[in-house]
Amino acid sequence: MSKILIRIQLKSVPLELFTHKGLSYIASAVGRPLYMDQITANQQRLAFAKVYVQVGASTVIPSFIEVKMSNRSTVSIKVITPWLSQRCLHCNIFDHFDKYCTKKQNPAAKVWVPKKSELVETEEPKNVSDNEDKGGEMEEPKEISVLAKEETDEEVKDPLGEKGKVVSSVSD
Numbered sequence: 001m002s003k004i005l006i007r008i009q010l011k012s013v014p015l016e017l018f019t020h021k022g023l024s025y026i027a028s029a030v031g032r033p034l035y036m037d038q039i040t041a042n043q044q045r046l047a048f049a050k051v052y053v054q055v056g057a058s059t060v061i062p063s064f065i066e067v068k069m070s071n072r073s074t075v076s077i078k079v080i081t082p083w084l085s086q087r088c089l090h091c092n093i094f095d096h097f098d099k100y101c102t103k104k105q106n107p108a109a110k111v112w113v114p115k116k117s118e119l120v121e122t123e124e125p126k127n128v129s130d131n132e133d134k135g136g137e138m139e140e141p142k143e144i145s146v147l148a149k150e151e152t153d154e155e156v157k158d159p160l161g162e163k164g165k166v167v168s169s170v171s172d
Contacts, residue, residue: 001094003056004085005034011048011078014069023049026077029065031055048080057092 008030010023017026020041027033031053040049055061061084065077085094090101 001057002092003054004094005052005054006031006081006084007050007052008061009048009050009080009082010065011080012075013046013049013077014075015046016069017067017075018043018046018049023051026065026067027051027053030061030079031059057087057094058089 008027010026013023013026017023020036023036023040024033032055034052034054036052037050039045040051061081062079065079067075067077069075086096087094088096088101091103
C-alpha cells in the first residue's frame with residue numbers, strides 16, 4: 001500500500017477559511033483532501049477542523065501550515081495527526097518500519113569470522129601459594145563472619161564503625 005487515508009485536525013483556522021474551499025486549500029498542504037466530518041462541514045465546532053486526506057508513504061506531514069491571508073498577513077495553522085500507520089521510507093509503502101525492512105541493504109553488517117589460532121607451547125604453571133609444603137592443598141578459613149541472622153529491627157555495626165538498621169534478614 002503506497003497511499004492511505006488519514007484524519008488530520010487543523011487548529012487555529014481563521015473564520016474566513018473555515019469553509020469547504022478554505023479547508024480544502026489548507027489540507028492540500030498535507031495531502032489530497034477527500035472529505036471532512038459532518039460537524040466541521042456544518043461549522044458546529046470552530047476550535048478545530050477534521051479533514052480526511054490521502055497521503056503517500058513518502059509524505060512528510062508538517063506540524064504547522066503557514067497561510068497568507070487576503071490582507072497580506074500570515075496565519076500559522078497547527079496540524080495534528082492522531083494516528084499514522086507504520087511506513088517504510090525505503091520501500092515507500094505502509095506495511096513495515098524502516099528498521100525492519102528486508103529489502104534495505106545494511107552496508108555495515110557485521111559478519112563473524114573465526115580467528116586462526118596458533119599453537120604455542122607453554123611451561124606448566126607454577127603453584128605460587130604459601131601452601132606448597134602441604135602439597136598444594138588449600139587451607140580452610142578459620143572464621144566466617146555473618147553480619148545479621150536475626151530479625152530486621154536489630155542494630156548492626158558496619159565495618160566503618162557506623163550504626164545502622166538491618167535491611168533484610170538472613171534465614172537458614
